[in-house]
Amino acid sequence: MQIDSPAIVCTARAHGEHGAVIRLLTKSDGLIAAYVHGSRSRKTKGVLTPGNLVAAELEARGEGRMARARLELETSRAALALDPLSLAMVEWLTMLVADTLPEGETFPDVYVRMNAMLALLDADAGALRVGEALARFEFALLADLGFQLDLGSCAVTGQLDDLIYVSPKSGRAVSRDAGAQYKERLLALPAFLLGSGVRPTGADIQGALGLTRHFILRDLLPTHRADRTIVARDRVDARLGKRF
């Protein structure tokens, strides 16, 4: 295996005294785990910061063998660590991608959206914009991994308008009338997710993130890692809540 591709560093875990095992989201080959030699050196340490965009050269001796990576920093995202919200976002995004995408399958759209998301954080776009972008990113990720929410019509009546709930079981939209008696158990469906053109408020974004959180926890995160990973999402929710 020989891959030369731009990639986003998702996670880096120390391995032995000098190395690290990293997970990269590559543009050409999706999520790849690789070994980096000398990762503790002053020069390389900064390159392995999650969220960094790198030029990756990956080489493995055979199929199924872990690749060795040589990385060159293209865009550093280290400065995002100096803003609590951006830091929480980067931590969550990189862990989410590393924990949910299967290795060895290509996801070019996820790469593009992830890069756009990081660029938005870099541009200091404000809590409303990054919150909305995160909700859209998570919706798209659910769809990419086969768990697309069906928000086109009411699951009960089939009606196309006045959809304000989502069933936490089926992931389908429910209209105001049909959901009235179950509203305690249904999830809120903010209008901006239906392409209404309405600019979302902080509460709308929190509603949308509540929706994606439910389905990510249920459908995407492996049970044994969910508790560990969702802590990062808790931080995002808390810090977004402070800024709305």
Place this chain on the structure above:
Amino acid sequence: MSSPEIDALTQALSRLPGLGPRSARRAVLHLLKRRETALEPLRAALDAVDARMSTCSTCGNVDTNNPCHICTDPRRDDTLLAVVEDVADLWAMDRARLFSGRYHVLGGRLSALEGVGPEDLSVEQLLVRARDERVTEVVLAMNATMEGQTTLYYIAERLESMNVNVTTLAHGVPVGGELDYLDEGTIAQALRARQPLSR
């Protein structure tokens, strides 16, 4: 071909950070050749440390006394408390002798990846110390890594309700550093934190 005792010493040394089998062999040969000037003092120092070393119950520093020499030093400023990730960071900060306050060692940093949560660090002990009326400023001296900063913001949030100033170390161009060798993140932060030139 060496004796089993020498092999055992070589193996023990090669497990130390920074040493491999080859450098461990060189160290062993050096110790054997200079028995009186190298081996004996090393053995005495190891014995002394082994017999008396303990973790300070106040700050988490490693010292031969408990409480450690920093916690018992009456010349230290009780109003300042610096929080560091590890003992190595405490020693690095104290080497410079620029900080006159007390320290608190967390014993690591938050890392979802490694499964390190707040309960694995000495956060609760820190909160107890920060509640002390004498403490007016808590300096969060964490590393400028993602995990270091995650820990920093977590502790800052926990300290929010307390009557102390919470400060952090500055980030930017290191003394003696050249711009050409800095990453964009550091340059961006240095620009953001630029200061008027004092004349």
